[in-house]
Amino acid sequence: xxxxxxxxxxxxxxxxxxxxTIEHTNCRKFGIPIExxxxxxxxxxxxHVEHELPKDLTAAAxxxxxPFIFNLVVGFFILFYAAVAVFMAGDFSLVDLFLxxxxxxxxxNVFPSLEDGSNYLYLARTQGKGISKAIAGxxxxxxxLDTWCLSLPLALVxxxxxxxxxxxxxxx
Numbered sequence: 107x108x109x110x111x112x113x114x115x116x117x118x119x120x121x122x123x124x125x126x127t128i129e130h131t132n133c134r135k136f137g138i139p140i141e142x143x144x145x146x147x148x149x150x151x152x153x154h155v156e157h158e159l160p161k162d163l164t165a166a167a168x169x170x171x172x173p174f175i176f177n178l179v180v181g182f183f184i185l186f187y188a189a190v191a192v193f194m195a196g197d198f199s200l201v202d203l204f205l206x207x208x209x210x211x212x213x214x215n216v217f218p219s220l221e222d223g224s225n226y227l228y229l230a231r232t233q234g235k236g237i238s239k240a241i242a243g244x245x246x247x248x249x250x251l252d253t254w255c256l257s258l259p260l261a262l263v264x265x266x267x268x269x270x271x272x273x274x275x276x277x278x
Contacts, residue, residue: 121215122153136165185209213261223249
């Protein structure tokens, strides 16, 4: 399973590298020691930065949520354009296929590593209030899905469904 996970992270390397870069930046900002900053290694932390687990809820939240929000939002706009162009308009140009791959790459790398997701959930349960517990639970479930290699199939399904939703909501 680890090999499949690493292969999927290599196939979606732009999203993996962007996620690891944002994670690395947040670790540096909060003074969290980084053990290994190579995001493309062939193990269960492929696409992530290996670091000490933060003991502060704010640091844990930023390490988990900033890459999630960036990859989700930027990936949405790229994927929305590319999916509409490819699946609705039938435009299979190289640019549109590249943007489709890039958007899928970003969306398949939104969730944190299992360690970071579990640590964030633990800190949210002990130090957090209200919505932070629900967000941490969602991140932990997403981290488990990512560990089971289900984030790429989910991104592919959303890429296909996105134009259909657009068609029924905005096209008369």
